Amino acid sequence: MLFIVASGFSQEDFLAKQYFADGDFEKALVFYEKLTEKNPRRTDYQKGLISCYQQLERYEDAEVFLLKQLELRNPHPSVFIELGYNFTLQEITDKADAYYSQALQVIEQNPNYGYAIGYQFQKYSLLDKAVLAYTKAMELNPVLDYSFQLARIYGEQGNIDKMYRSYLDLMSNGKTSKSNILRNIDDFITADSENYNNILLKQILLEKAQKTPDIVWNELLSWLFVQQGQYNSAFRQEKAIYRRMDGSTTLRLENLAKTTLDEEETEIAQDIFNYIIKETSNEVTRLEANLNLLDIELLNAKKSDYPSIQKRYEELIEEYGYRTQTLQLQVAYAKFLTFKNDNPELAIKLLKNSLELPLNDRGTAYLKLTLGDVLVYNRKFNEALIYFSQIQKKLKNDVLGQNARYKVAETSFYKGDFDWALTQLKVLRSSTSQLIANDAMQLSLLISDNSLEDSTQTALKKYARADFLAYQNKTKVAIEVLEDILQNHKGEKIEDEVLLKQAQLFEAQKKYESAEFNYQKIIEFYGNGILADDAHFALGELYRKIFDKPEKAKSHYEKIIYNYQDSYYFPQARKNFRMLRGDAIN
Numbered sequence: 001m002l003f004i005v006a007s008g009f010s011q012e013d014f015l016a017k018q019y020f021a022d023g024d025f026e027k028a029l030v031f032y033e034k035l036t037e038k039n040p041r042r043t044d045y046q047k048g049l050i051s052c053y054q055q056l057e058r059y060e061d062a063e064v065f066l067l068k069q070l071e072l073r074n075p076h077p078s079v080f081i082e083l084g085y086n087f088t089l090q091e092i093t094d095k096a097d098a099y100y101s102q103a104l105q106v107i108e109q110n111p112n113y114g115y116a117i118g119y120q121f122q123k124y125s126l127l128d129k130a131v132l133a134y135t136k137a138m139e140l141n142p143v144l145d146y147s148f149q150l151a152r153i154y155g156e157q158g159n160i161d162k163m164y165r166s167y168l169d170l171m172s173n174g175k176t177s178k179s180n181i182l183r184n185i186d187d188f189i190t191a192d193s194e195n196y197n198n199i200l201l202k203q204i205l206l207e208k209a210q211k212t213p214d215i216v217w218n219e220l221l222s223w224l225f226v227q228q229g230q231y232n233s234a235f236r237q238e239k240a241i242y243r244r245m246d247g248s249t250t251l252r253l254e255n256l257a258k259t260t261l262d263e264e265e266t267e268i269a270q271d272i273f274n275y276i277i278k279e280t281s282n283e284v285t286r287l288e289a290n291l292n293l294l295d296i297e298l299l300n301a302k303k304s305d306y307p308s309i310q311k312r313y314e315e316l317i318e319e320y321g322y323r324t325q326t327l328q329l330q331v332a333y334a335k336f337l338t339f340k341n342d343n344p345e346l347a348i349k350l351l352k353n354s355l356e357l358p359l360n361d362r363g364t365a366y367l368k369l370t371l372g373d374v375l376v377y378n379r380k381f382n383e384a385l386i387y388f389s390q391i392q393k394k395l396k397n398d399v400l401g402q403n404a405r406y407k408v409a410e411t412s413f414y415k416g417d418f419d420w421a422l423t424q425l426k427v428l429r430s431s432t433s434q435l436i437a438n439d440a441m442q443l444s445l446l447i448s449d450n451s452l453e454d455s456t457q458t459a460l461k462k463y464a465r466a467d468f469l470a471y472q473n474k475t476k477v478a479i480e481v482l483e484d485i486l487q488n489h490k491g492e493k494i495e496d497e498v499l500l501k502q503a504q505l506f507e508a509q510k511k512y513e514s515a516e517f518n519y520q521k522i523i524e525f526y527g528n529g530i531l532a533d534d535a536h537f538a539l540g541e542l543y544r545k546i547f548d549k550p551e552k553a554k555s556h557y558e559k560i561i562y563n564y565q566d567s568y569y570f571p572q573a574r575k576n577f578r579m580l581r582g583d584a585i586n
Helices: 002-021 025-038 043-055 059-071 078-089 093-109 111-123 127-140 147-157 160-172 178-188 196-211 215-227 231-244 251-262 266-279 283-299 303-320 324-340 344-354 361-377 381-394 399-415 418-428 434-452 458-471 475-488 495-508 512-525 532-546 550-563 570-581
Strands: none
Touching: 002 025, 002 043, 025 043, 043 059, 043 078, 059 078, 078 093, 078 111, 093 111, 093 127, 111 127, 111 147, 127 147, 147 160, 147 178, 160 178, 160 196, 178 196, 178 215, 196 215, 215 231, 215 251, 231 251, 231 266, 251 266, 251 283, 266 283, 283 303, 283 324, 303 324, 324 344, 324 361, 344 361, 361 381, 361 399, 381 399, 399 418, 399 434, 399 458, 418 434, 434 458, 458 475, 458 495, 475 495, 495 512, 495 532, 512 532, 532 550, 532 570, 550 570
């Protein structure tokens, strides 16, 4: 019997909320009246009932109910605000103000009600009265502190100066963290350094830095400059922070350098890495900075530059040697030798020598993963598969292990062993790494979709060959093979995959108009396919970075935001869209 009663009660609760959410206030009211009668002390049911009355413009019924609440022993003072708001909805200002004043008078008798009353005023956007409630409570009882609530209200009121100062005072007094402050003020600034709110924050921070020198002001200024894309200014602040910390760590400088690299501000990134090399006493940090400088140099390097770059790698090898602490150097050099200098044999020898070092499981996996990549490049597929399989078995639940499994599938795909590739990919579709899971799903669908339609897998075999040629950086030949598929396998399912791959290779050749054409064809002819989001994102990036057409870029990012919420590109598309719109990005 108790079970039946409880079940009936929970069903009424559910239906009341559901009807209210659906906007069916008449039906919601029926259930809220029952619930309130059975549970007179449940304030959530009371509020639901009052809201139903007000939505149905039955203000007198709401008033009668609220007046009855006031007659109870020790009624909560928020009832005065509810009554006042009921009159505000009817535009009867004098009566509304009278009840609001009664609520504020309660604070005189008991300041501890300050928060509840202030919050209720805030809830109904009665911000001036909320400020009165919080400040009066704090005056009467100095132990109470509603500074955080007040800072938020100042922002809602548009008093940005007062809001900034209130938040910064809270942080200075140790009442909240810097990260909490940044979360609350980032809605008020944009990526535009000329925006009034940005200028105001900068002025306040500079003013505070002059009055009370503290490293936190430099940190906040650096953060602001990063939001505005003013990386040189951020770098100046980070240098000041580094000097004031007596060079204890370069971590902040390293993070800024990575940010500038992500934003393709390579000149500033070079300046930061050079500064790190000059200042740091940590040899691993110095090595990482040197390797990043080489990566930047390789971005636009010509073949004629490779001998001098190779010499730099050799100098670093001579300086740091073959040690367990410098595996990143050995891996970077092996990748350069293979994928840039087309010398996989030397890279294989280097990596096999490094495997003789006393390594832990992760260190061994790190080297074997690169060794496998080099062996694949050199068409030694079976040997590569052995190394990948060893990693996969040793680090089964690790991202390195999952990455190795994906490489087994990818290598099998290059070989034309599509069945074994599919077996591996099915496991990876639930990978903890979203990137691996996404890649696994796409390759899996590519194989399965193009095996059902064509039992001979002719077009798929050609695609696998083109994909491998692209892996070997034989871009021109890969594009030709893909073009052959487009000409000789028109209308087949593989066409959108071919268009996408060819477009990506056109981009590598800086043939951006050809890439744009391919992406547009995917959207036009395969707009409902699984690669539509890839095409939209790629076009967004082209228009933003290459063609300088921000409005066109925004339209493609917007398509992903509204039509492809499950897309791997969704977070980045939203970030880029907000950035182009002028929002602050964190």
